[in-house]
Amino acid sequence: MPSEWVVSAIFISLWIVAFQWRRWRLRLEASELPEAARDRLGPAPYFTPPPRDRLTPELVQFARFHRKSRLPGLILLFLYLTVFVLSFQTGQ
Numbered sequence: 001m002p003s004e005w006v007v008s009a010i011f012i013s014l015w016i017v018a019f020q021w022r023r024w025r026l027r028l029e030a031s032e033l034p035e036a037a038r039d040r041l042g043p044a045p046y047f048t049p050p051p052r053d054r055l056t057p058e059l060v061q062f063a064r065f066h067r068k069s070r071l072p073g074l075i076l077l078f079l080y081l082t083v084f085v086l087s088f089q090t091g092q
Contacts, residue, residue, distance in 0.1 A: 004087060007083060008084075011076060011079070014076050015073060015076045015077065015080070018072040018073045018076055019073055021072075022072075022073065023045045023046075025065075025069060026045070026046070026065075026066065026069065027044065027047070029047075029062055029065055030044075030062070033058060033059070033062060037056060037059050037062075040054075040056070040059065041059075041062075047066070048066070049062055049063040
């Protein structure tokens with residue numbers, strides 16, 4: 001039982017770190033954009049880019065980074081869910 005709590009605490013800590021890293025990098029990337037492009041983004045801290053059909057050339061690279069930066073958090077979430085489900089299937 002305590003090992004499950006340790007594993008959960010580790011995954012949650014890693015997910016929080018990944019989430020904060022993403023917010024920090026999005027803020028950094030948004031600050032490097034020109035003012036006109038920055039005004040087209042959503043509000044902080046998510047800085048959501050406009051839909052693909054309304055992307056300007058400056059925002060194409062930012063939109064690509066915005067999509068790819070979700071990957072570490074999603075990988076950790078799916079890995080945690082896999083470990084969680086497997087722990088119940090093995091009866092531990």
